[in-house]
Amino acid sequence: MKNFAGKIIGFAIGMAGFLFLFKILILDKTSPSDELAPGMVMIIAVMSGVLFGFAGNIIQNYLRESKA
Numbered sequence: 169m170k171n172f173a174g175k176i177i178g179f180a181i182g183m184a185g186f187l188f189l190f191k192i193l194i195l196d197k198t199s200p201s202d203e204l205a206p207g208m209v210m211i212i213a214v215m216s217g218v219l220f221g222f223a224g225n226i227i228q229n230y231l232r233e234s235k236a
Contacts, residue, residue, distance in 0.1 A: 174224035174228030175222075176221070178224020178227075179221035180217070185220070190213075
């Protein structure tokens with residue numbers, strides 16, 4: 169589990185960060201009658217989480233190498 173910590177934390181931060189920014193920047197400025205595609209929002213949130221997970225993996229590997 170220690171090997172996956174960077175990926176899991178990066179994924180969680182990326183997904184939660186995107187959803188938070190989407191709510192602040194987009195949802196507050198749209199009217200309730202507008203239809204948004206929730207599936208697309210979740211797909212983009214997962215893609216953002218994957219990118220942050222990849223970055224977390226790179227950071228974890230860098231820190232592991234610098235300690236050795």
